[in-house]
Each structure stands twice: as structure tokens, then as C-alpha cells.
Amino acid sequence: MDRIALTGGVPLYGDIPVSGAKNSAIKLMAAALLTSEPVRLTNMPRLADTRLLGRLLARFGCQITESDGPDGQQSILHTPEITSSFAPYDLVRQMRASFNVLGPLLARTGHAKVSLPGGCTIGARPVDLHLKALEALGAHIDMHEGYVFAQAPRGLKGAEIEFPFVSVGATEHALMAAVLAQGTTVFKNAACEPEIEDLALCLNAMGAKVSGAGTPTITVEGVTSLHGTDWPVICDRIEAGTYALAAAMAGGEVRLTNVRPDLIGILLDKMREAGCAIETAGNTITIRRDPAQKLKAVDITTRVYPGFATDLQAQFMALMTLAEGECIIRETIFENRFMHVPELSRLGANIVASGGEARVKGVDALKGAQVMATDLRASACLVIAGLAAQGETTINRVYHLDRGFENLEGKLSACGADIRRLKSDEPVMELEE
Structure with a gap:
């Protein structure tokens, strides 16, 4: 199993291109099932999650045909005929978002058998809302032996659906099913994430009639069929925020390209409050910080978009470990998203977590150690901490990183970071106590 080794204390200088958004790409890939014509997705990230969904x-x-086209990396997805509507456990369990093929299969063929997804290390994330939304659209749902059996032999029908709480996955899933439903569907208390708007705009380019995406109320006028299209995947705001925090942690000057600053505005404001110099221009963000400059402690509370993203909480916590003073980080989205705290503590961080709140008191320095990644965003958090830690940090179980970051080591190395991937048979340098 691969590991990543970093030697900290090296400021970063250079440009980092931001890839297409994982959380958008995997839903756009699923949406390609809704038409018998080719869908060409450009600005496509090459990730473990996109490869898994492709399988x-x-x-x-x-x-699926992958290539480098005139618009960068692209994937052409063509499903002239649905040859099977069965999604087995062995594949669905590896990535929760795979469950979202249920809606497109049901909408196009009238039936589907999809495994329930496995557990999640950062929280329960049940699929109840997904299934209730499909039932409201007229689907008959049965569950047994760990599988969902869904049927709508006469097609889905429009409905008014109010989510009891905001759910990104349920909003996206129900939206993909509703575009081929008969009549009008109205979603209330829908999630407002940019990736949902990206999905809706792509569906409209395929012939759907969706309005209001990006707001709490989405209206869908059902159509009988969709056609193919070309669509650029939106930039990955979480990757952009992660590299912005990495630049702030290490110090130096880094320019992020192929990014939309408006998508991470609240993060950039918090980073400015912490003492980072940030400039935005067009599709670029420049982060500057003198490595000798002390950061300031800043409180954050995760919220649904446009609030502070839970997917950036761990990375921001890493930054705060070296800030002057004490801050409080509150997690309101997932109940088990502080698993990176013990690993940061192994590097010398002073963090006390209880329930959904963590108190971070800045220390003078972090010191390299062996740590273990527990999930995708925690992996990125440990990379950020390792960039500033004295000596060498080795991060184990980095397969999590490959799920959501394309060529992370290469992008950071290009800016001067001393970072490398170790294959399972390569020795790890032992640190002196």
C-alpha cells in the first residue's frame, strides 16, 4: 500500500492548476445513462472514484473513451442501450456515490436493482431521502438482502418533494430521475451546491427543463427523452481550497489557475482573517505568506453551501495548529469528522475534540512523524501539516487521496515541496526521538 513522505519547512512558489470537480464529475457520468447518445465531458479529473464509477x-x-482533447482531459460516455440494470455490492460499497445510478436506471428503463452502499467513516449518511424522493415520483421500492429493487413500469411522474433537511446526494439523485418523469416536479429545501447547478446545466444542455438549481427551490418540467452534449466539468472548489491552505501553511507564493474564486469566498475571507495575503483575478487566486509570519487563530463552523465547507474543515484545522492563540472549529454536517485530530496530535498539535467541537491551540512547531489517513479530506489535512512540520512526515493509507486529488505530489513538487510517493516495498526513514 502506497505512502507519502514529506520533508517540511520548504516554502512553495509557482502555479497549481485546479482539476475538474470530483463531486460534479461522478454525477455527470451517472447522468450520461439518461440518453442513448454520446455525452462528452471535458475538464475531467482522472481519479480512483471516476475509474470505479466507469467500471x-x-x-x-x-x-467510455478517455483521451486528451482540445479542451484537456475528456471522457466520452455512450450508452446506446441499457444492457443491465443491476449494480452489485462489490462495486457500490467502494463509493457511496455509486448508489446514484439507481435514479437514472429507473428513469430510463423502469426498473433497477442496486446494492445499498456500505458504511461511511465520516458519518452515517443514510439513503432514506433518496428512496423517499423516488417513491414520491411514483417508484415502487422494495429492499431485501442488502439491495434496493425499484420499479416504475409506466414511468415516473412529477411530484412536489420537500426534503426534511438539506441533502446534496438526495437532491442530485432525485433531480436525475425527475428530468424524464411525466409532468412537473418541484423540489423544496434543495441543496444549493455549485455541483448541483453544474449537473442541472448539463442536463439542460441534454434537453432537460430544469430551473432554480443553486437555490432551495428547483423546478423540473419532465421531457420524454434526452440527447447527447459536450459539457465542461466545473472546477473543483475543494481542491482549490486545499491547495490554498497548503500554500498558506508552507508559506511562499502560489497562484491557483482554472479556479472560480467565488466558490470558496468564505474560505478566502477566513484565510485573510488569519493573516494570509490573497488576491483574485479572473480564474486565478494568488496566496502569499512570509513563512516567518505568525498566523492568527480564527473560528469556523461548517455549514451547507454557501457556508464553510465540511470538506475543508480538516485542512483548515491543520493551518490553525500553527496559529497564534486558540480557535474553535465546529462541525455541523458529519458527526464523525474529527478522526484526523489524533493524527495531527502525533505531529505535536494541541487539539481537544469533544462532540462536534474542537479547540485548537496553536503551537510553535509541528514535528514529523508517521501518521495514518482515515478518509479523503483527512489525508489532505495531513499533507498540509507535513508541509510545515520539522523533519519527515510519512502518511500511510494514501489511497484515500487518490479518490479525490489528481497528481497531488506532482502539483506540490512543481512548487518546490519535498514530497514523494513511496511504494509498499520502499523503506521509511526512521526519525530520531
Whole structure:
């Protein structure tokens, strides 16, 4: 199993191109099942999650061609016929978002058998809202032996659906099913994430009639069929925020390209409050910090978009470990998203977590150690901490990183970071106590 080794204390200087958004790309790939015509997705990230979903889509008859096109990395997905509507446990358990193939399969074929997703290390994240939304659209749902059996032989029908709480996954899932439903569907208390708007705009380019995406109320006028399209995947705001925090942690000057600053505005404001110099221009963000400059402690509370993203909480906590003073970080989205705290403590951080609140008191320095990644964002948090830690930090179980970051080591190395990937048979340098 691969590991990542870093030698900290090296300021970063250079440009980092931000990839297409993982959280948008995987939903756009699922949406390609809704048409028999080719869908060409550009600005496509090459990730473990997109490869896994591609394997699942291939089971349904989807032909996927990956290449470097005039618009960068692209994937052409073509499903002329749904040859199977069965999604087995062995594939769905590896990535929760795979469950979202249920809606497109049901909408196009009238039936589907999809495994329930496995547990999640950062919280329960049940699929109840997904299934209730599909039932409201007229689907008959049965569950047994760990599988969801969904049927709508006469097609789905429009409905008014109010989510009891904001759910990104349920909003996206129900939206993909509703575009081929008969009549009008109105979603209330819908999630407002940019990736949902990206999905809706792509569906509209395929012939759907969706309005209001990006607001709490989304209206869908059902159509009988969709056609193919070309669509650029939105930039990854979480990757952009992660590299912005990495630059602030290490110090130096880094320019992020292919990014939309408006998507991480609240993060940039918090970073300015912490003492970072940040400039935005067009699709670029420049982060500057003198490594000798002390950061200031800043409180954050995670919220649904446009609030502070839970997917940036761990990375921001890493930054705060070296800030002057004490801050409080509150997690309101996932009940188990402080698993990175013990690993940061191994590097010398002073953090006390209880329930959904963590108190971070800045220390003078972090010191390299062996640590273990517990999930995707925690992995990025440990990389950020390692960039500033004295000596060498080795991060184990970095397969999490490959799920959501494309060429992370290469992008950071290009800016001067001393970071490298260790294969399982390579020795780890032992640190002196």
C-alpha cells in the first residue's frame, strides 16, 4: 500500500492548476445513462472514484473513451442501450456515490436493482431521502438482502418533494430521475451546491427543463427523452481550497489557475482573517505568506453551501495548529469528522475534540512523524501539516487521496515541496526521538 513522505519547512512558489470537480464529475457520468447518445465531458479529473464509477457504468452497457482533447482531459460516455440494470455490492460499497445510478436506471428503463452502499467513516449518511424522493415520483421500492429493487413500469411522474433537511446526494439523485418523469416536479429545501447547478446545466444542455438549481427551490418540467452534449466539468472548489491552505501553511507564493474564486469566498475571507495575503483575478487566486509570519487563530463552523465547507474543515484545522492563540472549529454536517485530530496530535498539535467541537491551540512547531489517513479530506489535512512540520512526515493509507486529488505530489513538487510517493516495498526513514 502506497505512502507519502514529506520533508517540511520548504516554502512553495509557482502555479497549481485546479482539476475538474470530483463531486460534479461522478454525477455527470451517472447522468450520461439518461440518453442513448454520446455525452462528452471535458475538464475531467482522472481519479480512483471516476475509474470505479466507469467500471460500474460499463456493466450497464456504457462505453467510455478517455483521451486528451482540445479542451484537456475528456471522457466520452455512450450508452446506446441499457444492457443491465443491476449494480452489485462489490462495486457500490467502494463509493457511496455509486448508489446514484439507481435514479437514472429507473428513469430510463423502469426498473433497477442496486446494492445499498456500505458504511461511511465520516458519518452515517443514510439513503432514506433518496428512496423517499423516488417513491414520491411514483417508484415502487422494495429492499431485501442488502439491495434496493425499484420499479416504475409506466414511468415516473412529477411530484412536489420537500426534503426534511438539506441533502446534496438526495437532491442530485432525485433531480436525475425527475428530468424524464411525466409532468412537473418541484423540489423544496434543495441543496444549493455549485455541483448541483453544474449537473442541472448539463442536463439542460441534454434537453432537460430544469430551473432554480443553486437555490432551495428547483423546478423540473419532465421531457420524454434526452440527447447527447459536450459539457465542461466545473472546477473543483475543494481542491482549490486545499491547495490554498497548503500554500498558506508552507508559506511562499502560489497562484491557483482554472479556479472560480467565488466558490470558496468564505474560505478566502477566513484565510485573510488569519493573516494570509490573497488576491483574485479572473480564474486565478494568488496566496502569499512570509513563512516567518505568525498566523492568527480564527473560528469556523461548517455549514451547507454557501457556508464553510465540511470538506475543508480538516485542512483548515491543520493551518490553525500553527496559529497564534486558540480557535474553535465546529462541525455541523458529519458527526464523525474529527478522526484526523489524533493524527495531527502525533505531529505535536494541541487539539481537544469533544462532540462536534474542537479547540485548537496553536503551537510553535509541528514535528514529523508517521501518521495514518482515515478518509479523503483527512489525508489532505495531513499533507498540509507535513508541509510545515520539522523533519519527515510519512502518511500511510494514501489511497484515500487518490479518490479525490489528481497528481497531488506532482502539483506540490512543481512548487518546490519535498514530497514523494513511496511504494509498499520502499523503506521509511526512521526519525530520531
